Amino acid sequence: MELRNLLLICFLITVLSSCSSQKTLQPTLVKSETSSVNKQKTKVDRPMYAMVIHAGAGTILKENITEEEEYYYKRALYAALQSGEVILENGGTALNAVEITIKYLEDIPLFNAGKGAVFTNAGINELDASIMDGNTLNAGAVGGVTNIKNPISAAIEVMKNSNHVMLVGKGAEEFAAKQGLELVEPDYFKTDARWESLQNAKAKEKDTGAILEDNPDWKFGTVGCVALDQFGNIVAGTSTGGMTNKRYNRIGDSPIIGAGTYANNETCGVSCTGHGEYFIRYTVAHDVSAIMEYTGASLEEASQQVVMEKLVKAKGSGGLVALDKDGNISMTFNTPGMYRGYVKPGERFVAIYKEESPE
Amino acid sequence: MSKEKFGIAIHGGAGTILRSKMTAEKEQAYRSALEIALDAGYAVLAKGGTSLAAVECAVIKLENCPLFNAGRGSVFNAKGEHEMDASIMDGKTLHAGAVAAVRNFKNPITLAHKVLLHSDHVLLMGEGAMEFAKPYALDMESDEYFHVDHRYAQWQKIKGSDSFQLDHAKEDKKYLGTVGAVALDMDGNLAAATSTGGMTNKKFGRIGDSPLIGLGNYANNKTCAVSCTGSGEYIMRGVTAYDISCLMEYKGLSLDEAANESVMKRLLDLGGDGGVIAIDAQGNISMPFNCDGMYRGMRNQERREVSIYG
Numbered sequence: 001m002e003l004r005n006l007l008l009i010c011f012l013i014t015v016l017s018s019c020s021s022q023k024t025l026q027p028t029l030v031k032s033e034t035s036s037v038n039k040q041k042t043k044v045d046r047p048m049y050a051m052v053i054h055a056g057a058g059t060i061l062k063e064n065i066t067e068e069e070e071y072y073y074k075r076a077l078y079a080a081l082q083s084g085e086v087i088l089e090n091g092g093t094a095l096n097a098v099e100i101t102i103k104y105l106e107d108i109p110l111f112n113a114g115k116g117a118v119f120t121n122a123g124i125n126e127l128d129a130s131i132m133d134g135n136t137l138n139a140g141a142v143g144g145v146t147n148i149k150n151p152i153s154a155a156i157e158v159m160k161n162s163n164h165v166m167l168v169g170k171g172a173e174e175f176a177a178k179q180g181l182e183l184v185e186p187d188y189f190k191t192d193a194r195w196e197s198l199q200n201a202k203a204k205e206k207d208t209g210a211i212l213e214d215n216p217d218w219k220f221g222t223v224g225c226v227a228l229d230q231f232g233n234i235v236a237g238t239s240t241g242g243m244t245n246k247r248y249n250r251i252g253d254s255p256i257i258g259a260g261t262y263a264n265n266e267t268c269g270v271s272c273t274g275h276g277e278y279f280i281r282y283t284v285a286h287d288v289s290a291i292m293e294y295t296g297a298s299l300e301e302a303s304q305q306v307v308m309e310k311l312v313k314a315k316g317s318g319g320l321v322a323l324d325k326d327g328n329i330s331m332t333f334n335t336p337g338m339y340r341g342y343v344k345p346g347e348r349f350v351a352i353y354k355e356e357s358p359e
Numbered sequence: 360m361s362k363e364k365f366g367i368a369i370h371g372g373a374g375t376i377l378r379s380k381m382t383a384e385k386e387q388a389y390r391s392a393l394e395i396a397l398d399a400g401y402a403v404l405a406k407g408g409t410s411l412a413a414v415e416c417a418v419i420k421l422e423n424c425p426l427f428n429a430g431r432g433s434v435f436n437a438k439g440e441h442e443m444d445a446s447i448m449d450g451k452t453l454h455a456g457a458v459a460a461v462r463n464f465k466n467p468i469t470l471a472h473k474v475l476l477h478s479d480h481v482l483l484m485g486e487g488a489m490e491f492a493k494p495y496a497l498d499m500e501s502d503e504y505f506h507v508d509h510r511y512a513q514w515q516k517i518k519g520s521d522s523f524q525l526d527h528a529k530e531d532k533k534y535l536g537t538v539g540a541v542a543l544d545m546d547g548n549l550a551a552a553t554s555t556g557g558m559t560n561k562k563f564g565r566i567g568d569s570p571l572i573g574l575g576n577y578a579n580n581k582t583c584a585v586s587c588t589g590s591g592e593y594i595m596r597g598v599t600a601y602d603i604s605c606l607m608e609y610k611g612l613s614l615d616e617a618a619n620e621s622v623m624k625r626l627l628d629l630g631g632d633g634g635v636i637a638i639d640a641q642g643n644i645s646m647p648f649n650c651d652g653m654y655r656g657m658r659n660q661e662r663r664e665v666s667i668y669g
Contacts (some may be wrong), residue, residue, distance in 0.1 A: 137596045137629060143566070144484060164565045165592045168460060169485055171564025249487025250480040251459070258573050258598035277481045281453050283573030283601040290602065294609035314453070 049088035050327040051097060051227040052342040053080055055111040057273045057319040060337025062353055070352060073110060077341045077350040080104045084227060085343045094227035094235035095133060095156070102129075102152040102237050105223035109191045111339070112221015114150060116191050117241025119198040125189040127241055128255035129155040130166075134234035134263035141255040142176070143168040149182040152239045155255070157181060165257060169249075194244070201245040222254055224271025226263070226323050234325065236261050236269035236285070243276070252276025258286035265325060267292045268299050273338070274311075274318010282310055288322055299323070303330040364642040365410075366659030367400045367542040369393065369417050371427045373588045373634040376652030376667055386667065389426060389654055393665045396420035397656040400540055401663075410542040410550035410584070411449055411472070418445075418468040418552045421538035425507045427654070428536020430466060431500075432507050433556025435514035441505040443556050444570035445471040446482075450549030450578035457570040459484040463505075465498035468554045471570075473497070481572060510559070517560050537569055539576070539586025541638045549584040549640060551576050551600075558591075567591030573601035580640055582607040583614050588653070589626070589633010597626050603637060614639040615647075622647040 055077065065073075084101035088094070106114025117125040129151035130141035140159025143166065148154045154176040158167055167175055177183060222240035229235075238261045240254040253260035253276040260276070262285035263269035270285040279285075284306055291302035303322055311318065312334050319333020321340060331340045333354075341350030351357070371393060400417030404410070422430025433441040445467035446457035456475025459482065464470050473495050474483055483491050537555035544550075553576040555569040568575030568591040575591065577600035578584035585600040594600075599621055606617035618637045626633060627649050634648025636655060644657045648669070656665040 132596075139596050162563070163592065164563070165595045166566040166571075168564040168566055171562060175563040246480075247487065248478070248480065248491040249484040251482040251484055256482075256571055256574075257595050258571075258601065262598070277479065280481045280572050281448075281455050283577075283598065286573065286598040286601060287605070290605035291609055294605060 046228075046232075046325070047327040047344045048230050049085070049228060050323050050329060050342065050344045051081065051084050051088060051101065051225065052321040052323050052329050052331060053077065053101060053105070053223070053225045053340065054271065054273050054319065054321045054331070055105055055223045055339035056221040057333045057335045057338035058317070059335065060339070060352055065352070073339060073352060074350050076108055076110055077339060078348070081341050081343045081348065081350070084225065088227060088229055089345070091230060093231070094229040094233050095131075097227040097229065098131065098225045098235045098237040099152055099156055101225045101227070102223060102239050103150050106150050106152060106239055111223050112241045113223040113239040115189050116194060117189050118194050118221060118244040120242070121202075121245050121247045123198065124186060125241055126246070126249070127151040127189075127239070128251060129237070129239040130255045130257060130261040131155045131159055131235065131237040132257055132261050132263040132269070133159065134236070134265040134269055137264065139165050139257045141166040141257060142172040143251045143255040144249055145169070145172050145176070146186050147173055147183045148176045149184045149188065152237055153181055155237070166255060168251070189241070197244050222273040224261070224273060224321060226269035226271050226321055228269070228323055228325070228327055232265060232325060234263045234265050234269035234323065236263040236271050238271045253279035253284070256280060258283050260285060262286045262289055264289050268302075268322050268324040270320055270322040272318060272320040274335070275316050278311060278314055278316025279318065282306070282314065282316065284311070284320065288320070292324070299328050300330045303332040307332040307334055363545055364660070365404045365543050365545050366638060366642045366644060366657065367397065367404060367413055367417060367540060368636040368638055368644045368646060368657040369396050369400065369421065369538070369540045369655065370586065370588055370634065370636045370646070371421055371538050371654030372536045373648045373653035374632065374650050376654070378668060389667060390665050392421070392424045392426050393654060393656045396424075396540070397658050397663070397665065400542060401658045404542060404544050407545055409546070410544040410548050411447065413542040413544065414540040414550045414552035415447065415468055415472050417540040418538055418554050419466050422466050422468060422554055427538045428556045429538040429554040431505060432510060433505055434510050434536065434559040436557070437518070437560050437562040439514065441502070441556055442561070443467045443554065444566065445552070445554040446570045446572060446576040447471045447475055447552040448550065448572055448576055448578040448584075449475065450551070450580040450584055453579060455481050455572045457482045457572060458488045459566050459570040460564060461485065461488045463499050463501070464492070465500045465504070468552050469497055471552070482570060513559050537588040539588060539636060541578070541584035541586050541636055543584070543638050543640065543642050547580065547640060549578045549580050549638065551578040551584040551586050553586045568594040568599070571595065574598055575600060577601050577604055579604050583617070583637050583639040585618075585635050585637045587633060587635045589648075589650070590631045593626060593629045593631020594633060597621070597629055597631065599626060599635065603635065607639070614643045615645045618645040619647050623649055
């Protein structure tokens with residue numbers, strides 16, 4: 001079975017990468033050297049680094065996933081965390097860590113981003129990604145691209161090397177090519193499991209419109225990562241293949257700054273996953289930051305208010321991962337499950353279902 | 360709060376609008392175009408129409424006028440085409456519709472409204488949006504319709520270069536275009552609409568703030584309705600439209616305080632130029648901008664004003 005093979009390959013990659021970088025899990029705390037500009041702020045102990053990831057939220061139920069599959073998903077999440085952690089613990093930047101981590105999630109076929117992205121109604125993979133730097137509030141995003149191997153890297157190029165924030169379609173592909181990013185044939189992204197999902201969706205579809213309800217397994221794929229580095233900078237990134245069977249060049253929340261992705265060193269970094277239209281209408285990522293900034297709420301309070309109150313009331317399903325300037329982490333979702341995990345010096349956690357929580 | 364209070368505000372872009380470069384004739388043309396749009400939107404409200412209908416109506420008038428960078432007067436992109444963006448939001452339901460990089464639609468704002476009404480999605484782009492529009496038989500126009508001489512001249516100046524400019528460019532400074540409307544209707548509902556042709560000589564499928572809900576356009580009955588114009592990239596990074604709403608909702612600021620904080624402080628701190636028009640659920644109107652001028656107007660039961668300079 002195709003999925004099994006893919007899982008096996010992932011597993012091997014994971015094992016290899018974990019062998020190559022054995023490390024100790026020493027808790028490290030650094031005194032946060034708040035810059036002289038903000039000298040009134042009280043110094044807090046924050047970890048040297050922290051990073052949190054998600055790989056989609058939705059109807060992820062234990063009874064639908066075999067133990068073997070669960071194992072491979074968790075291994076993949078661990079491996080993704082590890083790839084970013086190596087950078088952070090060696091003094092690298094949050095931007096680097098987020099890029100490497102998301103690239104890992106894009107490159108493996110398990111999640112709905114990069115390779116393994118879902119198919120549009122027209123049978124192609126249209127990818128969206130965005131990145132935001134909480135230090136400068138710079139941002140970059142691409143939407144509806146079909147031949148860029150790692151859309152997150154394209155978003156970073158837009159942020160660093162263009163005067164724009166968001167590029168879409170053919171134009172974004174042209175820009176990525178000009179920047180020397182790796183391009184692939186569109187069938188690179190194809191996996192049999194996703195192709196099957198499209199066929200199932202089409203078969204079940206009556207006439208027009210989205211078919212979200214018919215497609216519980218791959219409801220919301222999207223991957224995302226937020227990292228805090230030793231310099232106190234927060235970066236958030238998100239990458240997705242969107243919705244199975246999507247039409248009309250629909251753009252979801254993932255490439256929209258403030259909706260699917262937001263970062264601000266003063267407050268927090270956020271990456272979202274879920275029913276994108278609700279996340280756009282509720283400007284979810286920025287909302288978490290605004291609630292913290294304007295009401296003094298904690299990261300967890302702000303995330304709960306947005307995901308468990310506002311979105312639940314609006315019937316918008318999904319979740320988010322976030323971390324604040326002190327390294328606190330929130331992984332909040334109103335669906336049965338969310339592929340998620342975080343890492344801090346001496347701490348690691350990955351989970352899939354709601355009932356799992358850090359010890 | 361009187362339920363019957365209603366009002367509308369519109370803009371036709373902000374930026375380097377200098378008296379020295381404006382002839383009396385040109386100024387009069389802008390003023391009357393603004394008045395036409397303002398009065399059309401106001402008439403919808405006065406008859407008891409919805410704020411959604413009023414903002415669409417006002418923006419259609421601005422799109423049909425070749426003076427503004429939206430609809431007919433849209434700027435040329437690097438390929439010599441007109442790619443337009445628009446968005447609309449209903450403050451009562453928080454439903455929204457938007458389109459990006461669409462071509463040949465006479466009124467992109469009407470297409471955005473169709474997305475709001477008839478699609479499960481919020482944002483559609485390019486060919487896909489065209490496909491979506493098929494059943495609605497919207498007015499289409501040929502490329503010639505969008506060929507406006509002064510826009511063509513603007514493009515010819517920088518065509519082939521790597522530079523691009525927003526409307527009303529002054530040498531090295533890049534500025535804006537964009538039209539928008541916000542309204543409060545008799546039932547106390549707010550709505551916001553924004554439409555633009557983007558930047559002259561734009562490349563690479565650049566999308567600005569105008570079609571992005573919460574960034575260039577936002578409406579929420581709890582707080583306010585906002586339409587932005589200016590250096591789009593900065594407005595995006597500042598999440599300006601929704602931030603004004605947040606400042607009111609979470610910090611308890613008045614509309615005027617929130618709009619000023621956002622435009623005169625936060626946007627400036629980021630290095631961004633531009634302005635917003637905003638109306639709250641009580642009918643207060645605020646129209647701050649941090650550049651030389653903004654084509655703007657407001658009308659309620661007591662006042663009717665059209666202005667250009669600071």
